[in-house]
Amino acid sequence: MKPVRLITAVLAAAALSLPLAAPAAAGPSPDHRPPDHPRHSKPGTLRWAAPDGFVIGTAVAGGGHHEEQDYPDPFTSDRKYRKLLARHFSSVSPENQMKWEYIHPERGEYDFGMADSIVEFAERNGQDVRGHTLFWHSQNPAWLEEGDFSDEELREILHDHITAVVGRYAGRIDQWDVANEIFDESGELRTEDNIWIRELGPEIIADAFRWAHEADPSAELYFNDYGVEDVNAKSDAYYALVQDLLAEGVPVHGFSAQVHLSTQYGFPGSLQENLRRFDDLGLGTALTEVDVRMRLPESGVATPEQLEQQSDYYEQALSACLNVEGCDSFTIWGFTDKYSWVPVFFEGEGSATIMDGRFTPKPAYFALRSTLLEAGGGGRPAPPWAGRGR
Numbered sequence: 456m457k458p459v460r461l462i463t464a465v466l467a468a469a470a471l472s473l474p475l476a477a478p479a480a481a482g483p484s485p486d487h488r489p490p491d492h493p494r495h496s497k498p499g500t501l502r503w504a505a506p507d508g509f510v511i512g513t514a515v516a517g518g519g520h521h522e523e524q525d526y527p528d529p530f531t532s533d534r535k536y537r538k539l540l541a542r543h544f545s546s547v548s549p550e551n552q553m554k555w556e557y558i559h560p561e562r563g564e565y566d567f568g569m570a571d572s573i574v575e576f577a578e579r580n581g582q583d584v585r586g587h588t589l590f591w592h593s594q595n596p597a598w599l600e601e602g603d604f605s606d607e608e609l610r611e612i613l614h615d616h617i618t619a620v621v622g623r624y625a626g627r628i629d630q631w632d633v634a635n636e637i638f639d640e641s642g643e644l645r646t647e648d649n650i651w652i653r654e655l656g657p658e659i660i661a662d663a664f665r666w667a668h669e670a671d672p673s674a675e676l677y678f679n680d681y682g683v684e685d686v687n688a689k690s691d692a693y694y695a696l697v698q699d700l701l702a703e704g705v706p707v708h709g710f711s712a713q714v715h716l717s718t719q720y721g722f723p724g725s726l727q728e729n730l731r732r733f734d735d736l737g738l739g740t741a742l743t744e745v746d747v748r749m750r751l752p753e754s755g756v757a758t759p760e761q762l763e764q765q766s767d768y769y770e771q772a773l774s775a776c777l778n779v780e781g782c783d784s785f786t787i788w789g790f791t792d793k794y795s796w797v798p799v800f801f802e803g804e805g806s807a808t809i810m811d812g813r814f815t816p817k818p819a820y821f822a823l824r825s826t827l828l829e830a831g832g833g834g835r836p837a838p839p840w841a842g843r844g845r
């Protein structure tokens with residue numbers, strides 16, 4: 456924990472020069488969500504099955520790895536995909552479309568086209584939006600990563616970006632992944648590959664949250680990362696950092712775990728305990744990118760046993776979130792294998808989502824739905840066709 460202590464010292468020193476602020480996180484309470492509206496919530500769907508105030512989300516496919524595949528942009532071109540996206544989910548996260556390389560392709564030039572259409576889609580369909588992401592080491596444009604900027608210029612670039620992007624969607628984005636993946640596996644801050652931390656020092660993290668809060672005081676502001684499901688070195692690093700930031704009055708409202716799992720490894724058994732300790736700090740919690748990949752047999756088709764294990768992992772992740780009061784947002788990283796990032800990024804692995812490439816629901820789909828129903832969702836009786844999962 457030595458590195459974190461170091462950061463703590465730096466942040467504490469930075470805080471000395473700031474006016475005193477309230478010790479608790481400023482911002483909305485985690486339990487602000489109204490029940491899903493019946494107009495949007497058809498019986499038998501996942502969003503219908505979710506208890507009031509609990510959103511079930513998915514990434515919206517587009518950009519990133521999709522651009523190298525032999526299909527057109529899924530979100531704008533696949534009608535069946537769009538229909539299921541609206542029907543089953545009460546929250547959406549742009550998979551790539553709000554990342555720097557898409558929304559800020561040239562210095563001083565923003566391209567909000569794709570992000571706008573996702574936010575508008577969400578509004579038409581009564582869905583929350585999780586903004587992703589403002590401060591990351593990956594998918595940054597070359598002009599930024601390869602530019603030769605002074606510290607002041609870089610600070611100004613980040614300030615302008617956060618003000619422009621968060622400000623544009625003020626009041627329309629429920630949660631922002633302000634900072635994504637700022638610690639490495641051993642719980643050390645990414646002082647090399649994260650341009651902001653490398654060039655401007657760890658104090659810039661607090662500024663990113665402050666600027667986001669100024670641009671949209673109603674958005675819940677999150678730290679988001681992978682490998683932080685369990686109580687471990689990495690989640691401990693976040694736990695220490697957010698306590699310091701909260702003590703300084705920095706507007707941090709939530710901590711989220713991505714939850715990219717594989718059936719090759721055990722389920723992260725302390726997930727619930729971990730979420731609870733952040734909840735006890737007064738933070739919201741969320742699971743934001745859930746998928747469960749597997750090493751596929753030669754046939755390329757998952758076995759029934761693999762699908763059962765996958766279903767069990769999805770169910771355990773959902774239950775951990777449902778069991779923690781301030782965890783009211785559960786998002787899967789795509790709902791169909793047709794568009795999953797997994798086969799592209801993990802060689803030999805696949806079948807990570809809840810529906811196959813033809814949108815046929817897997818056991819994991821049914822497990823999620825029944826777990827949501829058991830938690831008190833499903834405002835109206837399910838019709839007989841609901842069992843088909845469409």
Ligand code: XIL
Binds near residue numbers: 521550551681713
């Ligand atoms: C992935 C996307 O799914 C891909 O389309 C893209 O090519 C790379 O990024 N953690 C994150 C997400 O926070 O933004 C990543 O998304 C997956 C890992």
